[in-house]
Amino acid sequence: MALIETLHLAAGFSFSIPDSRAALLFQHGAFVRPLAPGRYRLWQGGHQVVQYDLRIQQVITQGQDVLTSDQVALKISTVLLYRVADALVSYRAVADPAATLYVEVQLALRELVGSTTSEDFLKSKSSHGAALLEALRPRAAALGLEIERVEIRDVMLPPELKKAFMAALQQRQEANASLEKARAETAAIRTLANAAKLMRDHPELLQLRYLQTLGEIGAGKATTLVLGLTESDKLASKVQSGI
Incomplete structure (x- = not known):
């Protein structure tokens, strides 16, 4: 209908x-x-x-090239939901409410995009619907209409800008990966330093760790261990002293 x-x-x-x-x-x-x-x-x-x-209607603006303040052409499409709030006001104001509202959305979108840079626009994409809604409500009321919701549906970047954004994203991801690797290495070194301090302050911990390592090695099959080669002189002295 x-x-x-x-x-x-x-x-x-x-x-x-x-x-x-x-x-x-x-x-x-x-x-x-x-x-x-x-x-x-x-x-x-x-x-x-x-x-x-009186039921809710929709107006979809297809992708149109809109210039940002830094002269980047973004192709943007929007979707808007509205309804007739005052039939008599609408009748006296405009012959085709949907077509007129379509133009108003385009004008409001150009004003919004033209007041910001491409980077800022893309960063705050989710908040643009609220800004458009605020700008369009008084215009719609003059047409006897009430806007229920308006959202940015799609944003398409120029090919060269898309490549630049992808390259920047890749560099950011590589930098984050390097940072995480450095953090992990720092944490490992800190752990080793703490372990070394504990063993220096408590020599018995080193002996316990030594015995634990021997147990882990000896758990294997057909394992031959040669121990104490560097301690032969001390062992000999102990034997001679009757220890």
Whole structure:
């Protein structure tokens, strides 16, 4: 069903207004009164009934090139949801509310994009819907319309800018990976330094670790261990002393 439908009625013709529509009654071109939902029969001629669909409608602006303040052309599309708030105001203000609203969205989008750089626009993409909504509400009210929601749907970058952004993103990811690697190495060195300090302050920990290592090595099959080669002199002295 179209947003606006007009009925030209002959005398005695009956018609119905559904509750999803607002209707305006005219006679010989002059406004008579609004019509509530229900069934009607008009006995005189020259009547005209204009009906407005009150359900939520949508306006989708296809991708259009819009220049940012740093002269970068972004191709942007938007989606807007609206409804008719005042049928009589809309009737007297504009012949095609949807087409007029489409143009208003384009103008508001150009104002928004033209006031910021391409980098700032892309960084705060999620907040642009609220800015557009604030800019469009008074314009829509003058057309007898109420905007429910407006959002940026798609943003397409020029090929050269897209390549630059991808290169910058890759460099950022590589830098983050290098930073994480450096942090991990620093943490490992700090752990080793703490372990060395503990063993220096508590020599028995080194002996325990030594025994633990021997146990881990000896757990394997067909393992031969040669121990104490560097301590032979000390062992010999201990044996000679009867220890």
